[in-house]
Amino acid sequence: MKIMFIIASVCKQPQNGYVRSWLMEPLAIAVLSALTPTKTKRVFYDDRLESVPFNEKTDLVAINMEAYTAFRAYQIADEFRRRNVTVVLGGVHATLMPEEAITHADSVLIGEAEGVWGKLLDDFSCGKLQKFYKDDSCRSVKDVIPDRSIFQGKNYLNIALVETGRGCGFECEFCSVTKYYNGQYKMRSIDIIIEELMTVRNKPIFFVDDNISLYPERAKKLFRSLIPLKIKWMSQMSMHVCKDEELLELMKKSGCLGVLIGFESMNKDALRIMKKNANQAVKNYDFVVNQYHRHNIAIYATFVMGYDDTTADTFKEIYRFGIENKLIYLAFNHLVPFPGTPLYDRLKRENKLKYDRWWLEPGYRFGEVVFKPENISAEELTSLCWEYRYKFFSLNSNLKRLANKVHWSSLPRFLTYMMLNFGAKREITARKGLLIGGVQKDRLG
Numbered sequence: 001m002k003i004m005f006i007i008a009s010v011c012k013q014p015q016n017g018y019v020r021s022w023l024m025e026p027l028a029i030a031v032l033s034a035l036t037p038t039k040t041k042r043v044f045y046d047d048r049l050e051s052v053p054f055n056e057k058t059d060l061v062a063i064n065m066e067a068y069t070a071f072r073a074y075q076i077a078d079e080f081r082r083r084n085v086t087v088v089l090g091g092v093h094a095t096l097m098p099e100e101a102i103t104h105a106d107s108v109l110i111g112e113a114e115g116v117w118g119k120l121l122d123d124f125s126c127g128k129l130q131k132f133y134k135d136d137s138c139r140s141v142k143d144v145i146p147d148r149s150i151f152q153g154k155n156y157l158n159i160a161l162v163e164t165g166r167g168c169g170f171e172c173e174f175c176s177v178t179k180y181y182n183g184q185y186k187m188r189s190i191d192i193i194i195e196e197l198m199t200v201r202n203k204p205i206f207f208v209d210d211n212i213s214l215y216p217e218r219a220k221k222l223f224r225s226l227i228p229l230k231i232k233w234m235s236q237m238s239m240h241v242c243k244d245e246e247l248l249e250l251m252k253k254s255g256c257l258g259v260l261i262g263f264e265s266m267n268k269d270a271l272r273i274m275k276k277n278a279n280q281a282v283k284n285y286d287f288v289v290n291q292y293h294r295h296n297i298a299i300y301a302t303f304v305m306g307y308d309d310t311t312a313d314t315f316k317e318i319y320r321f322g323i324e325n326k327l328i329y330l331a332f333n334h335l336v337p338f339p340g341t342p343l344y345d346r347l348k349r350e351n352k353l354k355y356d357r358w359w360l361e362p363g364y365r366f367g368e369v370v371f372k373p374e375n376i377s378a379e380e381l382t383s384l385c386w387e388y389r390y391k392f393f394s395l396n397s398n399l400k401r402l403a404n405k406v407h408w409s410s411l412p413r414f415l416t417y418m419m420l421n422f423g424a425k426r427e428i429t430a431r432k433g434l435l436i437g438g439v440q441k442d443r444l445g
């Protein structure tokens, strides 16, 4: 049997072909490959960096998709099914919208693959493929070491993605993660994590956990065992642990270069409405930044723009915060109602959604705000986000923020700063206003 794994891209540019940003190895594909019996032939195509060979012979096509890549994933799925090839869809969007996904596939894997991928393959082999597969056992994430040999020959960023846990115990209104993992937090065993890290330790590591320090004691145990490996790592966490000196010290000692933290808003009422509980106990964001910077850990701060308090002044305030605190990066993310989130349901109830399924809306462009904000128009919010993204990565801002020891106290830190900040405008421009799934029929490949 032969399986073709595919990652769908967000969009393709009509003139220049592929949008080559964020080119990291897609971990889900390496996990699926590891779960597949070795006797099965496996090939992988990444739609972000190469053509999908629709005419290559294969028994099964397995496509990963998120909300932003759903349009393109469905185009690819339809194209294979026209050729009578069986298609399976999986990933966060397939999990949150299985009934939609099945209209473009023969089968949909809902949720995590570890417990059910084997059964799906067995059923397919004996002609009994079911429409839906779901692992209801709620087992903790199986200790699979991803098969990175599937990435051979592809030109990805020199960074290894590794998971230490999945899910998050918080329930922010706009976030897909809680529904995706049924509110569970699953941890891998530290021994397995170390075993995996030994195979990729020559690269910087991005721990893709949604919230690596959700349980501080477990995080400390993990960080302690990373120290002898002498790796450099980054991850995502929430600020509920910012007063834990021991944790911060262990992060520093274990090679943490920086973390992504969702600051989301400077306004307490907005934080309450979005249920950003991890931030509510923290009185002062400058204090949070200082805590991490004191331990030589850079902060990539993300904000969601578009809650009811948002006006043009909100952008100014956040911009000033980023400059004054000399942050390595700050993302002005417009609020996105991802399907399945409480935010989506609320905006729909309040009749504020511009389109029911923006991710499939013909003509929907990357970056467009798809709901009616309270104190600003959707168009103004869209354009302020673009304006401030460019402003934050202007030469002036990049140089001002560089005046912080955290960013130049070692070569890896300096290189990370330069890459993130001086590459940002190009990344932003590459995606700005692109049609989701934007590809004409003749450019399908």
Ligand code: B12
Pocket: 010, 022, 023, 024, 025, 026, 027, 028, 029, 031, 032, 062, 063, 064, 065, 066, 067, 068, 069, 088, 089, 090, 091, 092, 093, 096, 109, 111, 112, 113, 114, 161, 163, 167, 175, 176, 177, 208, 209, 210, 333, 338, 339
């Ligand atoms: C790493 C990551 C990234 C990396 C991508 C790395 C890469 N490969 O290129 C970076 C930082 C670049 C990134 C960018 C973005 N990301 Co991101 N990202 C993640 C993160 C944190 C982890 C994903 C991961 O690797 N998990 C580990 C793998 C092993 O698990 P998995 O993907 O869940 O897959 C399992 C199952 O779903 C299943 N499965 C997956 N695919 C398939 C396919 C088939 C056929 C089958 C059968 C099974 C299957 O098997 C796997 C094993 O169980 C997730 C959060 C999350 N928890 O998923 C967000 C997440 C996927 N990202 C998200 C978003 C919004 C974005 C951005 C749009 C952010 C932005 N504002 O620009 C961009 C754009 C992404 C894009 N497509 O271009 C959202 C998506 C929401 C949604 N509903 O679609 C998530 C869920 C985060 C969130 N908090 O909501 N991201």
Ligand code: SF4
Pocket: 168, 169, 170, 171, 172, 175, 176, 177, 178, 210, 211, 238, 262, 278
């Ligand atoms: S803390 Fe982060 S990962 Fe957890 S629910 Fe909130 S936004 Fe999602």
